[in-house]
Structure formats: C-alpha cells, structure tokens
Amino acid sequence: MPGAPAGRVNRVLPASLAAAGLALLLVPGFFAPEFLSEPDMANAFAGPGAVPPFGADQRGRPLLEYATQGAWVIALPSLVAALVVMALSTVGGLIACAGGRHVQTVVQIISEILGALPRLVVILVVALVLPRDGRGLLPIALTWAFLSAPGAIDEASAVAARLGGSRFVEALRAHGFSRPRIYLVHLVAFNLRPVVVRQGVETFMQVTFLEIALSYLAVVSNQSSFTHADSVQSWANLLDLGYKVVLGVHSGHALALGLGLVALVAVTAVAVTHAVRAR
Amino acid sequence: MGDVHLVKLRNLTIRTHARQLVSEIDLDCYEGRVTALMGPSGSGKSLTARAVMGCLDVDPGLVDGTLHYPALDDRDWYAPVRGQGMRAQRRLLKDSAPLRGSYFTYSPQAASSALNPGRTLGQQLALAIRRRRQPPEDLSRAIRDLLSEVGLAPSDSRLLPSEMSGGMNQRAALAIAVAPLPRLVIADEPETGLDPVLTRGVIELMVDVCRDHRCGLLLISHHQQTVDKIADDVVHLPGVEVAP
C-alpha cells in the first residue's frame, strides 16, 4: 500500500524533533546546579558573546543556570501530570467500550463537576495551603492533572463511541481476537493513542505555563515560591528579568531565552502529537 | 408530451494529471424520458452525472466538452471552464448552484449515509419543497403527499435517517429529489445496498414518480435488466460490453 511508507516518512521529522525536544527539556535538569554560582559583577547583563551560551543576569551569573534549574523544576512534575492524564483518559476510553451505561453516567457526573471547577482557583488555594516543606510543583501538577482529566476522558470516550463502543469490541470478538488484545492493541494502541498522547502533551505544556504563572505571582507578591525552593530560579525569573527590557534594562537576552524555552516546550508538544498521529 | 431537451452534453473529457477519467462522452436528457448511464464501477458514471450538474472537482479537470441546458437558454456552461483548472471549476459550481435542487435534483446512492443525520425526514423534505418556483401554502400537506407517493407513512416525517431502514432511506432520498418539482432527476445507482426485490420496487417507483411529475430521469446504473426494462435512451460509458 502506497500510503503506509509515506506515512512513515512523514513521521520521521516530527519523531526526531519530539525526541530531541524531550531530551533538551528533561536532560539538562539533571545538570542543574543546586545554587546559582557566585556573582561576578564584571559580567552584569553580559550577552551571549561574553558569557556563552546565553549570557548573564544583573549579577553576572550565567543564564544557563536559570535555564537548567527551571528545567529541573518543571520536567518531572509535568511529565508525571501528563502520564496521569494519559492513564485516566485511556481508562475513560476503555470504559466507553467496556463499561455499562451506569458506569458511564457516574463517570460523566464526576467529570462534569471536576471539569467545571475553576482550575486556577483550586490550584491557588492548594498552593497556599501546602506546608513549607511539602511545597513544590509536583502536588500542584497532580491537582492540575486531576482537574484536567475530565476533558481528556470525555475526548477519549468520544473516540471510542465513534468506533461504535461495545459494538466495536463485539465485531472484533467475532474476528476471534481475545479481549485483552482488542482493548490493548486495537482500542488503545491503534485508536486511542493519538488523542491520549495529545492530551498528555497538552497537560505537559499547561503545567509548564502554570509553573511560570505561579512563580511569577510569588515574585510580585513577595511570597516564598509555591513551586520550587527559594534558592532555585525558574523560567519565570528569566521572563521577569527579561521583560524589564521594556523599562530600558539590558535584559533582552533573558527575555529571548525565556521565550525560547517556552517555545521549545510548545514545539516538542506539537512534534510529539504529530509523531503519534493515527495512520 | 413534447420532448423538451433538458441536457445536451457533448464530448465531455475529464482527466487528472495521472490519467483520463472520462473521454468524449455525449449525453442528452429529455423531459418525460428515462436516460440510463451505464458502465462498470470506476468508469466515471457518477463523475459524468456530477459534470451534468456543473460539479467538477478534478485537477486539471475539464479539458474538453460543451454543456447546454436547451430548455433554459443556449449558453455553453463549460465555455469558461474548458482547460481553465480548479478556480474556474469552483466558479462554475457557484454559478450552477441555483439550478441544483430546482432545474435538476440528485438522488444519491447509499442514501442512508447521504442524508443529513441531524435532520428529520420532514425537515429535509420541507427544505426541498421550499426550493419550488411556487412554494405551496400548505407545506405539511405537500410533505404528506410526497411521502405517500414514495410509499412512506406521514409519521415517518419525524424520523431521522439513522432511524429508517435502507429501503426507507432510498425512498426518502427519492422524495427529496422530486420535492422541488425539478425538470430532471439524476438518480445515482439507487439500487446500491438494497436487495433485488427492493431494488426493483425503488426503481419502478422512481420511474412512475418521474412520469407523474413529467420530469426527465437520468438513471445511473449497472443493473442491465432494469435499464433494458425502463430506459428510453442508454448511454454506455466506453469499455462496457452490452450483454446479448
């Protein structure tokens, strides 16, 4: 069939982009210093030329450290949140095929209420309730994951419904496939995969944005950070430093780096979505 | 019944960059007459039927041919399209839109998937009836008449396509096709997806209805017996062997 190889060819670019993006997002975190290095006023606001690769902050500390520390802050929690959402939406899809109408109704009622909660409201309150030593992005990311799960479940079960729900399973049973094979291979691997992965990727992106927003709010209101240790700089600090370019501070390179990192997350997300799309 | 000339298609030739789809086809349709368009699958029957309605959607598409609706005027509808590519075809689609659903209507094959799943039969009929030159005062009566003509119960007007059987859908499609009182009905393989008994029923019904409404019928089919039985004129698409 001529379509298949073409499909594979189309997949190579996004797949390699996705791999590269994920590597860039997840790996550097492990090399992040626990604390920013000593100030070096001689390099204050030095550009990428003077302090490669990304230049330095107002105290001459390399922005690379901000980038890696920020990556360390978001990488794991976003990943976990994404996995949780993926797992839940898969279950949602399976229920749509296997579960009886009552199960689906119950799932829908729960989803409706959960999904209608104004997310950031709950997140803010949770963030402020967390005890100092329990603080971090992970619990917040998990809350976010559970709040955004209903949407994902909805979409997955819609896909399953389009396949014909239980009729789809029966049809394949007639072809003599075993139930596990039908659910895991035909349903999840073949049909749910694209939507489930896209949901996960979106969550990953949202948690990144959420971290930036919360960190920034903490900065502007003189709070201890809700998402990371106060000795750690998140990408929000980069953006906060960078936006001051508006006020005539020479921090354009910080803004560029901050936005670049956000773009990296988005591009990776898009790439992953394309890499796993259905044939 | 004077044989009013409805469609005069000459030398229709359509191709893609890769291959010839149809070539040098002539076709005429007359009021009160059944013209059958025959050919094996993939021979371009539907394509020809659509071309008759001014719907071309192939690149480069129409390379040669003329299309006249003599009963309307002596304009050659293909003149601005010949060899002009997609944009010209889209313009033709726009220009000919007023004719579709009034001068000629289309009764699709596999009607169950061709009717809007989000509208009751009644609604779809109502829409079609409103396209008449003089819409009737009593809409519901007109719907009732149409339904009974195609052998459906008035209460069926409340059903959605998904709630009707294949045969019912095909009848519904026919009713929708004749509802605007067109000059020509184009029926695309009405037998598709129906068992032989139903097929005969539907096709006979179609011919009767068209005769009653005094409109022409362009029947696309590969059902030799039916065609032999009802067609006044037959157009064979190239490569079709006529059975003895």
Add this chain to the structure above:
Amino acid sequence: MQIALAGALATVVSTGATLAFYEESLPTSMNPLYAQSMVDNRVHELVLDRLYYHSPITNELTSNVTNQWELAEGGKAVRLTLKKGIRWHDGKGFGAKDVCFTVQAMLDEGTTSPIAQKQRAVFAGCEVEKDLVALVRFTKIFHNPRERLGFQVLPEHIFEGNTAIPPDHPFNTRPVGSGPMKGSMGRRGVAFEQVDNAHHEADIDKMILQEAQDPLVQVRTLQNNGVQGIIAVPPPYRPEVAASDELALKSYDLRSWWFVAVNPNKAYLADKRVRQALNQLINRNELRQLSIGVKPDEQNPPCEFISGPFVQSSPYYNRAVEVSPNSDKDAAFALLAQAGLKQVGGRWQYKGQPISLRIGIKAPLEIEAPDLLSQIGNQLSAGGFDRQEFKISVDEWNTKVLTGQSDDFDLLVGKWSFGLVEDVNPLFHSRSGDKGNLNIFNYNEKAVDSLLSQFNTARTDTQAQDAYHALHELLASELPYLFLWKLDTKSAWRTEVRSNTITPYYYWTVFDAWKFEP
C-alpha cells in the same frame, strides 16, 4: 511594542493638584490598633492624632491635642487637658471621652489587637473628669509617663461606645480621624482629603497613596511625573534618582538595623563559639557590595556596619565594641573546632551528623537588599556549611517568627525599626509575660535579662546608657543575633514638592508644612 505603548500612554499623564506617592504596600489597616507595618504607622500619622509625639525639630515631647498635663495619683496617672475646638473629620467634637474610650478599647480583652495586648501592660484605666479633661492611669510609675502616651486617639462615637473593636470594623478601612487628612482605603490605594481643623491646616488638598510595584517601574513613573514621591527607594535605584535634577533623595531615619538571628536551641548553635564563628564567616563588606551596591571604600555609605543592637547615631551604641567588616576563615574554623565541630570532606559535622543550615529572610527585605539571602548562603557555604534558603512572607514573619514559633530555622535574616523608645527588651529578654515578646528564637540568658531590667529601672539617662552599653558588649560576644548594619531608608520626591520635612519613623508628623506646586 511595549516601549511604544508606554510612550503613547506617557502623553495622557495628568498632574493635577493631587499629590501622588508610592508606599511600600497598602496599609493593612487604617486603625492603629491593628497596625502591622511601617506603612500603617505612616498612614495613621496623616489621619489621626497621637496624644504626644517627639518634635522632629527640638525632639521635645509635644502634643497637637493637649494644652496641659500634670502627674496625678503619685505618678501613677497623668491628667490631660485637651485643646478646645478640635473636631473629628465628621464634624463631631473631640474630647476626653475619646481619649478614655481609646484606653478602654485597648484594655478590653475583646479587642483582638496585638498592640492593645501590649498596652495592657502599660495602662490601668482612664476617667473622664470634664469634657476636655481626662485622667489616664498607668499600671506602674514610669520614668517618663508621657513617652507612653504615643497612641492615636479613636472617635468614641463611631464605635458607639463599644470598646471591643473587632478587626472587621468598617472604621479600619474608612476611618474618621482628627489628623490633617481624611483618608479612605480602596483596593489599589488610599485617597486623602485635607480637612481644616483647630489644630491642623494642611496646605495640600488632595493626596493619593498608591500600592508599590516593581521598584524600577516606580522610579520610571516618578521620572515621568506620574507620581511625585516614593517613600522608600531601594539602594540599587538611588544613583539614578540622585542623578536627576527634577528629583530629590531625602533621608528618612527609621533607626533600623539588620540582623541574622541565630537559633541557640539547635544543639550545634547552642555553643556561642559556633555563633562567633558564623559571625567571622560573614563578610559584611562583600554582602553590602553585592546586595546593596556599596563599594568598600565609599565615603559615608547609606549603610553603616554595627556591632550591637543600636544604630551608631544612638547614645546607646557602644563604640568600644569593634565591627568585623571582613570574614576571617581561620579564626572561624578554630572556633568551630574548639566547639567540637568536625570538618569532613570540607563540610562541617556535629556529632557525626552533617550540618545543613536552614536560612530564612523576611521576604520584602529582598527588595531593599536583593539576593542578600543567597549571598549569606554563599558565604556560609564557602565556610563549609550546607544550607537551604527560604523566603518568609510578612504574615508568617509576624505571626510565627516574632512569636517565637519558628524553631525549624537555624538563621533568620530580619530588620528592626525602633519606635519612639529605643527599647530592646522585647528582642533579647527571655520570654515571660510581656517581656521578650519579640524574642525570635526565645533566647534566654540571665546576664542579658539583668542588664535589661537595669535599663528599665534606670532613673537617669546615664544609668540607662550604661546598662545598654554593657548590654551591647555582652550581646556582641553572645551573638544571639549577628548584627549586620544600619541601612538608611531614602525617599525620593519631585522638586515641585517643597518644605517636605520627613519625621523619623512617623514620616508625616509635620505634614501641615508640606507644599506642592505643580
């Protein structure tokens, strides 16, 4: 694009006769009983009258609302005669009933106010003798009783005589006062309006307090004449303000000093040699340079080092005690070794356990001294201590740190600002009753306690001074706090604002004299 936008908007700036200025934050309350921050204290000075205050010119105890005073009941009470014709902003008369109502409100257990709580140790009651004569009773004989009458008078009629004042009373946001300005707080600022009165005649009609934002934004807005003043300009931004001839930097003395409180309840910090070692590891010169931007050789810097709990200008500061501006690693390591700490792989251990210091800072201080926390962390780390760094919100600082409930920290970076009286009792006295009620780590040292009570019982200024000099010396070796520096607060005002004398601590005390001609 934003620059363009700012430029475009710049054209719409309008400077009417309204004087606008940036405060560090919004007031937490317009009711002095619920004051929490310096912002509150400053705002109350505009809206209400303190019975007595120190004149910024003569430093004499003065009053806008009393004519005479006399000691009564053998020195345990003061009889005050109030001026005639003073009115509240709503036109009602100001009298003895209001003074006594305020005292009663502070004594009422139902008034859930930390300030009232403290005053209960001072006041015993109050009696209205005539419309304008009040007798204020104290719990004991005070060295200078009028010094204790620095509280603002509240209007009895607004509270309908109900002396239990809750924190959710409308007065706390839209007060009725007797001060030069009538003030009302909104979500973004406080609007002030001048009110003529027998004892006040302010020259400025309207004033707006705006919530602080990014200091750089504040400075730009000031340069753009969007506002006319900034109460506190962080040191890093001062040179830029000083450079402009449309703006003037004005010193605002808060008699405040910065410290690192050390938690002696932690086994490895209990030994004073360890605290002395930490003091030796701190390089004040470097800290000051990196976080405040003061060069080591700078003449009269905005920030002078201290060796004890007083600012150098104070009579109580003991000049005999030296400051150590630079770190001395060898001395520090020697002290740590004597104290029984061992260095393994370059990190200090106590009884085989590696030490990781939990260091906290009152978050807003990072605006005045950016990165101070991480600099201190760096220096201690260079000295062989692992550390964790925490920012502490003002709210937690007030409710947990100042109440001695932050034992999970090892070091806390903070700042003291003295009020009328340079009283360090609350800071160092062991906690008992009203004593030591600001003693962060519940530091408890008999010698210190006795010196503090010497000061309290002092009858002459020299006695008081001697006690505090001795205390200074003792604390410099005991080091329950590592004393860092006194950091000037500086305001910036546009030159259109004239004769704007800033009073120490209360800022607006002589506001009547301020002039503004745009």
Add this chain to the structure above:
Amino acid sequence: MSARWLRPAVRLGAALVLPFVVPGLITGLIWALPGDPASIICPPELCSGTEALAERWNLDKGPWHFFSSWVSGALTGDFGNSWRLQQGIPVAELLEESIPTTAALVSLGLLLLILGATGAATRWLPAKLDPVLQAVGLVPAVVMAMSAAAALTIGYGVEQYSDQANLLRLGLGALALGLADAALSGTVTGVRGLMESERRQRYVQMAILRGEGTLSNALPNTLPALAGQMRARTLHLLSGAAVVEVVLQINGLGDLLWGGTLAQDFGVVLAASFGFAVLSAALLLLQALVEIGTELHVRRSPGGVVA
C-alpha cells in the same frame, strides 16, 4: 431518561451544585491549614479574644457549622465583612465590583476566540495564518500582562486607576488572555479541525449536489461539540483571568481571590471562589441549553404532517 437527554441533564445538575461544591472544598482546605482557623486570624501569642472572634465568624464549631452558616448567609446575599484585605468592608460589596469586571474581562477575551472560531468555521481565516497565531500563543500571559502593566503604570501614573486606564487594562488583559497561552490558536485549529472533518462527511457533499449550503447542513450537527470546546476554552480564560488580573491590577475576582488567600481572609476567599463557581456554573448552564436547543432543533419536524 433517554440517553440523549442525559448529558444536558447532568450538566444542569452540576451547574446547580457547583457554586456550593467549591466553597465546600475551600472550607475543607481552610481546616487543613495548620492550627485552628481562629488562631490563624488572631494568634493567642499576639492577641486576646480569639474565642470571641471564632464565635463571631462561626469558626468555633467545626467546618460543617462554618460552611452551613456561610451558605445560609450567602443565599441571602450576606457574605460578612472582610477582616484583612479590606478591613470591615462587606464582602458582598467587593463581589459586586469584581464579578462584572471579571465577566467583562473574560467576555472580551472570549470575543477574540469567537471571532477566531467563526473565521475558522467559515474558512475566512486561512489555515496559512495558524503558524503566526501559534507563535503569538507561545508568549505566556504573564509576560504580556507584565509588560502591559508596566507600560500602563508609567504612562498613566496617578491616573492609572482612572476609568480610561481601567478600560485600557481590561482591553490589554483581554488581549493577553485571548492571545497568550495558545488560547486563540488552540481555538482556531480546534474549530477548523472539527468543521473540516464534518465538511468531508458524505451527506454534506450530497447537500451541495442538492444545491443546499455547507454550513447550514454541518453546523447543527457540530454545535454540541463546538459548545463543549468553547466552554473548555472559556474556563481556561477564567483560570487565566486570575493571573492576568493580579499582574495588571484589575479589580476582578481573580485579584480578589489572590489577595484574600494571601491575607488568609477566609470570607473573601470563599466569596471569590463562589463567584468563580457561579461563572463556571453559568457556562455549564449555557452548554446544557445549547445541547437541549440543538436536540430540539434536530427533532423538529414540520407540524401537522401526521394525518
């Protein structure tokens, strides 16, 4: 109940309980805070009268008592007074100011999305533009809001809270909300995807041959899905509003919630979250109505046909 009425019915139900579920949740979280709520307000080490205060604010008999008395108050429009954020100001007064502001902010942002959605659905907006929108969407709302806020403050100075400035705030906030965090690009691509796949359906092709319009055929069938998508987007805007309001100093619910939570002003926090829940419930209600409307529209059949 037949399956097709179930979804809207569930939504209606959810819309009714939501405004009380959220404050209930918050109440739970308040009690989860270390130390009992009353002594958070007035730590015994600092002040006396904690018990009196606890009683005054129904904090003395546990979360359920607190919540139930709050609900009964809320139902009569009495949300008590703020004790920290705006000491002594009736919380209802703050809500009155905040709900319309946030509603306006979100509606303005939504307007942008609706325009985008319409453009995508009707093919006015060429797919070529998507990359541009996506690129803009990469800028986080905070950055846009930060810059806008700085520009506003410097530009307006003392006038920065004048009606004109506040209007501009709303506009810039809505723009940040609508463009940033991939709000617009997401809507456009989402709606386009949905509509294009519907356009490819056979019945639409046939409708063209019958001389009927594409949109008139496809739209009613995609409406419920579209409504779902738009509600999700709007909820997203509602969340984002909290951040944008704080940064741009817009006196909305989000700012109220943030201030209240920082100051641990429980009355304000509950009221603000109630406000958010009400807005969210309104969205649910709207979606349910759209679904019911579409269902009725689909079921519609010319009257009097049945003899």
